[in-house]
Amino acid sequence: MMDAPLLPLFILLTSLLAAPVLFSLPERAARLRTGINLGMAGLKVALVAWLSLKVSQGVIYDLRFELLPGLEFKLQADPLAILFIALSAVLWLITTIYSVGYLEHGPHRARFFGFFSLCVAATVGIALSGNLFTFLLFYELLTLATYPLVIHRGTAEALRAGRIYLIYTLAGGLVLLLGTLGLWVLAGTTDFVPGGVLAYVVAVNPLAAQLLFVVLIGALGVKAALFPFHVWLPIAMVAPAPVSALLHAVAVVKAGAFGIMRVVYEVFGIETAQALGVTAPLAVLAGVTIIYGSLKAITQDDIKKRLAYSTVSQVSYITLGVALASPLAAVGALAHLIHQGLMKITMFMVAGNLAEGLGVKRVSQMDGVGRAMPGSMLAFTLAALGMIGLPPLAGFVSKWYLAQGGLEAGQAWVIELLLGSSLLNAIYFMPMLHRAWFRDAAPETTGAPGRPRIGWMLAVPPAATAALVLIAGGFANAPFSPLEWTRFIVAIEYQE
Amino acid sequence: MSLAPFVTALALPLLLALALIWPQARSLVWRMMPFAPLPALALALLGDLPMHAQADWMILGLQFGLDEISRLFVIFTGLLWCAAGASARHWMRHDARATSFGVMFLMAQTGNLGLLLALDAASFYAFFAPMSFASYGLVLHSRTPQAQGAARLYIGFVVLGELALFAGLALAVAQAGSFHVADLRATALSDPAVALMMIGLCVKLGIMPLHFWLPPAHGAAPVPASAVLSGAMIKAGLFGMITLLPLGGVTYADHGTVMMAAGMVTIFAALLLGVQQTSPKAVLGYSSVSQMGILALGLGAGLMVPQAWVAILPVLVFLAAHHALAKGALFLGTGAFAAQTGPAAKLAVTLALLLPAFVLAGLPASSGALGKEALKTAFNAGSPVWLPWLTVALSLSGVATTLLMARYVAMIWLHPPGAPAKVTQEAVLLPFLALVGASLALPLVWVAVAGTLAAPISQAAPGALWPVALGVAMAAGVAIHAHAQRIGPAVFLAQITAPGRALALRADSILAAKRRAARRLAHAMPKAIGETAMRWRLGQTAIAGLIALTLLLEAGGSLRGEAAMPPAAQPGAAHPPGHMLPPYFEP
Incomplete structure (x- = not known):
């Protein structure tokens, strides 16, 4: 029953077509732009x-357009694609609201939202790709669409960050092209098929298969911020808060992690x-990245940098779960794709709020910010405790399944x-919470109490994602929860 | 069974905590503070056992329930939270950080009650963690340097404990193949799983060497928070071990040995450390550590000898309730003492404080003594090798507790704890006196509340007086010594010998007078004798004396002879005269 095969x-197309429209809108047509943005995001x-x-x-959706003989542009909607696409659709809507509020009076909004739309379109394309070739196309599009967002502020620091970002990701893209050719x-095909397409090659020529694995994972590992390819990520945090939020939670980093999943499973x-x-080596590499990222995060005083290193660490949970080759660990990994996204986007949006509302950009300035911005800090607290792995928050669920998977x-x-x-998460997050809630505020952060420091467009999105963190953990066993959906996927990938 | 009663029980404190965010609701929430645990208490007191409800869609499959053991825990925990809430309401009335305290207090309460109701490992952890983390705010509340240090130490141990518990639960659930605690208890869990869970829970219980956080934290927290930290939340560790470990089914000899050794050390080392404290609440904290050592002995015995567990378990629950009420009373009483201004009122509160202090020390027939006696009886079911040691240790723990209590009473006078500037004196007194009453009445009430589980308590001997008496005597000795040290040994010696020296001085003067008289006598004597003899006419006197002597001797002899003769007509002498002779006079 394919009532709507397209x-x-x-x-x-909801985001791909929105992009040119947004580019062409004049700068001052803010109301119309916001309408298009939110309308498209809601529609999606x-x-x-x-x-x-x-x-x-x-129902399995499968759309193919043959570009060259044997080379197809293929879109497919399988449960794994749904997992990623649902994450990006929901968080796009939320981040769009946040961006509108964040950039309310900033320059170059047409450019920003145009590329923002393209960036989401690329993410959706990555999710829906039915073969590695299509994946590669959208993967490169993502790189190019994110670059203008990273350098949006146009400062020397932003340009430098953009340059480093571009060097790393383009190099990764080239290697991925090589891997796709390989x-x-x-295999004679680049299709994603549960159970894989390389069984014969592995049997005949294991060395070539191993080499291919290294090339593909190495290429994807750049965006997934696997050690030692993670360098660009903490530098790219100079981007505006909504961009960082999207970069860390949905778009770039997750595209890499999602690619690793597709390569390993399909x-x-x-x-x-x-x-x-x-x-096994991939699991070890993921483990090293987890510890390394956390250790680096402890030493950062800049809030966004600390969060960035935390991402380096947390995204490798996904890789770890995939590499452990156990169904339970896979459940943990896939659920963490969603859970980490929800938690980290909350934290980046709150970091943006702190900078906007109070001018607080460093951990050492966070004294007493809980009193000044209780709503935002409550959201941050939920996300941080979730990262540490406290129940009933989302992070606990993924950690629990990873642990069970490790034992399995x-x-x-x-x-x-x-x-x-x-432990390391606790060491770098709890001092932030301690400062925010239990220290008396520094003079510059105490103003007139009761007056909201930020508009609702900045206040509501992190509250919403924090609520999702609580819901994803508290109702982990409910139907259509991320956990339930990942169990559905894992049953397919492990062909149970 | 429906989920509703469980949700109601936990939703009230949670919603009250959330309501504190709105300034308009605050005064109402504080008025509700003592009643927050009432739905849970009602559930435990009125519900039909066993209760069970589940919500598969929550967390990782939420299961709630109550059995005979957890019901008792809910009852004494709920009571304590009620009393502490009533106290906190007045204690915090004029506190600048009252809202922060209230939120943390109610969050911790939700966690504490929730973990008692949880029947699956994930939910237990999901309630255990918020309780531990929310208490950070309670410990830090005053923001003094001591509180900062205590809170830092506390959170470090909490994280350590949470991690160990997470790992232990992950292993246990993987081995049992189920989240349900009954399945965990029925599985022969591996040694590391049990060890990790024990570490995680012993941190909460304050068993040495995981106790470092406890006395400073209990000392630093405001009085109502210390009461629940020391009375209610500390027991979450015990409850966790009872509910998660396969006690009574599997032998864990090594774990049990370590646990018993740790318990034994804890009981007495806490005494040595506690008597050096000057803050009365820190002394109480060490006393809690020492008391938890007793529970550790029971747990260790259960790990080593599973067949003894059936007998030990009800006693441990009783001891937990006993300690919760007595220690809660002592902490709230510390606050009540600090709130009093007049010396007479302070003295009255001190006298009231002596009641839970003696109950805790184990005065005969009090809950403390009954619990220890019942524990000795329960140990009988175990190996006879360590039985004498345990019996002696339990008796000596009474001495230790008495000493700690003496130290505590001395310290509330010497280093009185702080109290809010404005506090209704009677209002903070009431919850304290209620807990004192509950603590005294516990042995009587327990039979009605615990049903069959009360049997070991109602059959227990009242216990001996000597540990408490010895403790009091030692404390008195120490007090005297301390007094001597304070005023200096020489002065003290002078002071203590003053009555003696006064006596000696008087004796001296009397003697001197006597000597003078004697000397006078000695001069006067010869002359006086001569004169008397001349006056009495020596010869006549001598003859009269001789006659008198002879008469006296005669009379004496005849009297003796009469007494030797058998009474001729003694009543009831039915024997013929011949039979009166001894047998060897017969021919």
């Missing part, structure tokens, strides 16, 4: 909801990859790794 295409959420309902009923040569196949002996895979060191990471 549904995935429509979802892609509705379409994605419809799509997920269909997919949960077992895959095409070896290019190689988890059993094939395990037999090839490449998952017979890798007890994962528990120790998770404990170490949680």
Whole structure:
């Protein structure tokens, strides 16, 4: 029952077509621009909801356009795609509201929202890609669409950050192109198929398969901020707060992590990859990144930099869960794709609010900000406690499943790794909470009490995502929760 | 069974905490503060056991329930929160950070009640963690340097405990293949799983060497918060072990040995550390540590000898309730004492404080003594090798507690704790006296409340007086010594010998007078004798004397002979005269 076979295409077009319209709007047409932005974002959420309902009923959408013989542009909506697309649709809506409020009187809003739309379109495209070739196209588009956002402020620091970002991601993109070619040569197809397409190659030429794995994961690892390719991420935090939020929660970093999932599960196949002996080193690399990112985060005084290193650490949970090759760990990894997104976007938006409302940009300035901005800091607190892994928040659920997965895979060191990471999370987040709530405010952050320091467009989005953090954890077992959906996906990927 | 009663029980404190954010609602919330635990109490007192309800869609499959054990925990925990809430309402009335305190207080309360109702590992952890983290705000409340240090230490140990508990639960759930606590208890969990959970829970329980945070934290928190920290939340560790560990089914000899050794050390080391404290609330904190050592002995015995657990468990629950009420009373009483201004009122409160102090020390027939006696009986079911040691240790713990209580009473006078500038004196007195009453009545009430689980208590011997008496005597000795140290040994010696020296001085003067008289006598004597003899006519006197002597001797002899003769007509002498002779006179 394919009542709307073009549904995935429509979802892609909601943001892809919005971009040129937004570019062409004059700078002062703020009301119209906001209308288009929110209308499209809302429409996309509705379409994605419809799509997920269909997919949960077992409908698989598959759209192909043959560009060259054997080379197809392919969109498919499988449960894994839905997971990522739902995250990006919901968070796009929320971030759009936030961006409108954040950039209310700033310059170059037409440019900003145009690229913002393109960036989301690329993310949706990545989610819906049915083969590595299509994935590559959108992956490159994402790089190019994010660059103007990173350098949006136009300062020397922003330009430098943009340059570093571009060097890392373009290099990664080139390697990915190489890997895509390699895959095409070896397997004759670049399609994503549960169970993988390389079983024969692995049996015949394991060395080539191993090399291909290294190339693909290395390329994707740049965006996923795997150690030692993470360097660009903390530097790119000079971008405006909504961009950082989107970069860390949905777009770039998650595109890399999502790509790793596709490569491990649907290019190689988890059993094939395990037999090839490449998952264990990947798990170790993820573990190293987790600890390294946390250690670096402790030493940062700049709030956004601390959050950026925390992302380096947290996103590797996803890679770790994928690499552990156990269904339970996979549930944890996939759920963390959503959970980390919700938590980190909350924190970045609150960081933006602190800078906007109070001029607070450093951890050492955070004394007493809880009293000045209780709503935002409450949202931040929920997200931070979730990152540490406290129940009933979202982060607990993913950590719990990763731990269970580690035990299932017979890798007890994962528990120790998770404990170490949680401890480090506590060490770098709890002082922030302590300062915000339990220290008396510095003179410059105490103003007239009761007066809202930020508009509702800045206040509501982090509150909404924090509520989602609570809901995703507190109602983890409910139908259509991220956890339930990931269980559905894992059942497919592990072909149970 | 429906979820509604459980949700109601937990929603009231949680919603009150959230309501504190609105300034308009604050006064109402503070008025409601003592009643926040009432839905949970009502559930425990009125509900039919066993209760069970589940919501699969919440967290990782939420399950709530109450059984006979958790019901008792809810009752004494709820009571304590009620009393502390009533006290906090007045204690915090004029505090600048009252709202922050209220939010943390109610969050901790939600967590504490919730973990008692939770029946699955994830929910237990989900309530345990907010309780621990919210208490950070309670410890830090005063923001003094001591409070800052205590809070830092506290949060460090909390994180350590939470991590250990997380790892332990993750292992346990993987091994049991289920979240339900009954399945965890029925599974032979691996040694590391049990050890990690024990570490996580012993941090809360303050078993050495995981106790460092406890006395400073209980000392630094405001009085109502100390009462629940020391009375209610500390027991979450015990409850966790009872509900999560496969006690009574599997032998964990090593864990049990460590636990018993730690308990034994804890009981007495806490005494040594506690008597050095000058803050009365820190002394109480060490007393809590020492008391938790007793619980650790019971837990250790249960780990080592599973068949003894059936007998030990009800006693541990009783001891937990006993300590909750007595220690809660002592903490609230510390506040009540500090709030009084006149010396007479202070003295009256001190006298009232002596009641829970003696209950805690184990005065015969009090809940403390009954609990310890019942524990000795329960240990009988275990290995006989360590039984004598335990019996002695339990008795000596009474001495230790008495000493700590003596130190506490001395310190509230010497280093009185701070109290808010404006506080209604009677209002803070009332919750204290209520807890004192509850603590005294516990042995009687327990039979009605606990049903069959009260059997070991109602059958227990009243206990001996000597540990408390010895403690009091030692305390008196120490007090005298301390007095001597304070005023200097020489002065003290002078002071203590003053009556003696006064006596000696008087004796001296009397003797001197006597000596003078004797000397006079000695001069006068020969002459006087001669004159008397001349006057009495020596010869006549001597003859008269001889006659008198002879008569005296005669009379004496005849009297003796009469007494030796058998009474001729003694009543009831039915024997013929011949039979009166001893057998060897017969021919």
